[in-house]
Each structure stands twice: as structure tokens, then as C-alpha cells.
Amino acid sequence: MRRPAPLRQALGRTVPFLSALAATALLLTACGTEHDGAGNTGVGGSESPARTQVDDPGKDGVRVTSLTLPSPSPSPTRSYSGSADSLPKDSGIVAAYEVVNKGTETLTYTVIITFMSADGGAMANQTVTVRDVGPGKTVRGTVRAGVLPLTTPRVTGAKVLEVTKVPSNEAPAAAGTCPASGIRVSADRGDAAMGLRVVGLHLDNCGTRDYSVDGYPVLELLDDNLQHVDGIKILDGGGGIAPGGVNDKPAGPVTLKPGESALATLVWRNTTQFGTAVNVPYVRVRAKAGAAPVIVTPNLDLGTTGKLGVTAWRSAED
Incomplete structure (x- = not known):
């Protein structure tokens, strides 16, 4: 029967392993604990959120x-200048x-x-x-x-x-989806400069058939309770708000093949003079008369101007 090795001999064989382990621990201690930009701990420990x-x-x-x-x-x-950790x-x-x-x-x-x-x-x-x-x-x-x-x-x-x-x-269709109508209507975040406000309306043909529009989107202004807002004049074209300041092409027929898009623009100023300022959070948009409505949220801060301009649909390629 094989006898177990003497204790001294067994310990002797484990010393190199223990020495390596101790050296590793010493190296980690010297490096310290590092944190990334999110506050998550790296080498040296971690904390639960x-x-x-x-x-x-x-x-x-x-x-x-x-x-x-x-x-x-x-x-x-700790900063790591010049490294991916920075x-x-x-x-x-x-x-x-x-x-x-x-x-x-x-x-x-x-x-x-x-x-x-x-x-x-x-x-x-x-x-x-x-x-x-x-x-x-x-x-x-x-x-x-x-x-x-x-x-x-x-x-x-x-x-x-x-x-x-x-x-x-x-509601506007979710990104990457197409309504049963085959037409997706949405509004972008817009732009504002020197009191002039501009928001784009987007019409995407995500269906399988051609889709035609001719003229201007049909708009209805709505308040916080989605009720009709009176007293605001909707102008055809943006010239009455910002002459030459928007892409204001004459109204005409636009036919979108599947995958193509059209664009119209809402334009207004937030000037406030005499009277009560008007804010319109919601706009009900129809691509054309009889089309399914979509409510967008451009948050029109119309001031006391009492008017909103809308350009005609044009091909997004123009």
C-alpha cells in the first residue's frame, strides 16, 4: 500500500502555487480599484446597484x-487619457x-x-x-x-x-411598422431661430401601392384636451410667415411609389404683442381629405400672431 507523503514534503510542493497566488494578490492591491464612467467597479471588487x-x-x-x-x-x-476607458x-x-x-x-x-x-x-x-x-x-x-x-x-x-x-x-405608427393604410405620417422635432419656428411633416409610403397627394395637408389644431382650437388662421404656404425662409413650392400632384416620401412644413412665429398668447400642443393631420387622421405633437407656441403656415406636399427628393 502506498504511504502518504510526509507533511513537510507535501507542503514543499504547494509553496510555488501559494507564492504565485500571493504575488497576484499583491499586484491587484497595488493597482487598486478602478471605476468606469458609469461608476461600475472594475478589477478589485464590485458593488451592487x-x-x-x-x-x-x-x-x-x-x-x-x-x-x-x-x-x-x-x-x-480615475482618468485614462488616450485609452478606451476614457x-x-x-x-x-x-x-x-x-x-x-x-x-x-x-x-x-x-x-x-x-x-x-x-x-x-x-x-x-x-x-x-x-x-x-x-x-x-x-x-x-x-x-x-x-x-x-x-x-x-x-x-x-x-x-x-x-x-x-x-x-x-x-397615434403615429411606431418606427419600423406600417399602418394598414400603407401610409405613415409623422412630425420631426423642428427647428427654431430668431423667433421663427419650423416643423416638418413627413409622409412615407410604406405600403405596396402608389399613393398620390395634391396640395396641402389637412390640419386641425387641438388643445390639451384634444378639443378644436378656434381663432387661428391656417395659411396655404409659408410666405405669409417667413417670405423666402422655407422651401415653399407651388402646390401640385405628388405620386409616391412604395418606399418614397413627401414632406410639408409647418411654419409660425411666437411673437407676443397685445392679446392672449395661444399654445397648441396637438395637430390632427390628414395627408389629404378623407385620409386616416394622425395626431402629432409639435407644441405650437403661436404667441399672439393668430396664424400658422403650412406648405404643400413635395417630394422628399426635392
């Missing part, structure tokens, strides 16, 4: 319920929210959530769309703060900044 409840009164049935923060701070503790990374900050539909019809919500520092400053705004929330229903979800600059102060809170909601059957 901290989730805290948020006291957010919310707006229109939408509120932030909790905030998950990486531990320690999302601010970097690039901003996802902050790891996540806000949980809930949407409660207190109305009587199915709604689609667009929500802006702002992530804040301790002094209340906005560090990041993120937009989420929550579709098809039925009457009396509650939908919960999360949104990430995303990539923040390395110099961003520590995020400590989040709240709902803005809510828009429209009937789901009139």
Missing part, C-alpha cells in the same frame, strides 16, 4: 416610482415608471423623464412611448439615463417632465 423609491407626484397619470443607481458614484474616480460608458442609471390610464379610451403616451443632480439640475432627458394603454389599466416600465459625460454631476433623482397622450387609433 442601489434602488431607491422616488417621491414623484407625476403628471397625467404618469410617475417615476424608483431609481436604480450604480454604487459608488457615476462620476469617474470614453463615456452607459451610466447604469435606470428609472422605473408607471402609466395609469384614468380615461375612457385606449391611449398612447409619450413621456419625457428627466434625470437630476442633487441641486435639481437636469443631467439627461429620455423619451419613452407607451402604446395602447387601455382604460383603467396600469403599465410599468423602465428607462435608462444612457451615456453621460464623464464630468456629469452625480444623478440623485428623476421625475416626469412632460406627458403627451393621444387616442391609440390616431
Whole structure:
């Protein structure tokens, strides 16, 4: 029978392994703990994210319920000039929210959530769309703060900044989807300069047949309660608002083949003089008379001008 090796001999064989292990530990200790731009620990240890409840009164049935923060701070503790580690990374900050539909019809919500520092400053705004929330229903979800600059102060809170909601059957189609009509209508974020406001309306033929328009989009201005707004004159063309300032081609027929797009432009000024300033959050758009309506949210701050210009549809190639 084979005898076990003497204790001294066995220990002798393990010394090289233990020495290597000790050397590795010493090297890690000398390097210290490194943190990326999101506050996540790298070599030397890690911390679990901290989730805290948020006291957010919310707006229109939408509120932030909790905030998950990486531990320690999302601010970097060491710089790595000239290396990949110096690039901003996802902050790891996540806000949980809930949407409660207190109305009587199915709604689609667009929500802006702002992530804040301790002094209340906005560090990041993120937009989420929550579709098809039925009457009396509650939908919960999360949104990430995303990539923040390395110099961003520590995020400590989040709240709902803005809510828009429209009937789901009139909401713009989700990106990458095509309505049964084969036509997708949407509005861009627009541009503002020297008091002149410009928002583009986009008409995409995502179907399988040609689609023709001739002239101007059909518009209806709506208030916060999606009720008709009176007293605003809608002008054909943008010349009455900004002569020569927009691409204002004469109205004429435009035929879109599948995959092609057309563009029209809303143009206005926010000048305020005598009278009451008018804000129009929603516009119901029909590509042409009889077409299915789509409600967009350009937030028209019309001041006291009492007018809005809209250009004719033109090919997006023009």
C-alpha cells in the first residue's frame, strides 16, 4: 500500500502555487480599484446597484416610482487619457415608471423623464412611448439615463417632465411598422431661430401601392384636451410667415411609389404683442381629405400672431 507523503514534503510542493497566488494578490492591491464612467467597479471588487423609491407626484397619470443607481458614484474616480476607458460608458442609471390610464379610451403616451443632480439640475432627458394603454389599466416600465459625460454631476433623482397622450387609433405608427393604410405620417422635432419656428411633416409610403397627394395637408389644431382650437388662421404656404425662409413650392400632384416620401412644413412665429398668447400642443393631420387622421405633437407656441403656415406636399427628393 502506498504511504502518504510526509507533511513537510507535501507542503514543499504547494509553496510555488501559494507564492504565485500571493504575488497576484499583491499586484491587484497595488493597482487598486478602478471605476468606469458609469461608476461600475472594475478589477478589485464590485458593488451592487442601489434602488431607491422616488417621491414623484407625476403628471397625467404618469410617475417615476424608483431609481436604480450604480454604487459608488457615476462620476469617474480615475482618468485614462488616450485609452478606451476614457470614453463615456452607459451610466447604469435606470428609472422605473408607471402609466395609469384614468380615461375612457385606449391611449398612447409619450413621456419625457428627466434625470437630476442633487441641486435639481437636469443631467439627461429620455423619451419613452407607451402604446395602447387601455382604460383603467396600469403599465410599468423602465428607462435608462444612457451615456453621460464623464464630468456629469452625480444623478440623485428623476421625475416626469412632460406627458403627451393621444387616442391609440390616431397615434403615429411606431418606427419600423406600417399602418394598414400603407401610409405613415409623422412630425420631426423642428427647428427654431430668431423667433421663427419650423416643423416638418413627413409622409412615407410604406405600403405596396402608389399613393398620390395634391396640395396641402389637412390640419386641425387641438388643445390639451384634444378639443378644436378656434381663432387661428391656417395659411396655404409659408410666405405669409417667413417670405423666402422655407422651401415653399407651388402646390401640385405628388405620386409616391412604395418606399418614397413627401414632406410639408409647418411654419409660425411666437411673437407676443397685445392679446392672449395661444399654445397648441396637438395637430390632427390628414395627408389629404378623407385620409386616416394622425395626431402629432409639435407644441405650437403661436404667441399672439393668430396664424400658422403650412406648405404643400413635395417630394422628399426635392
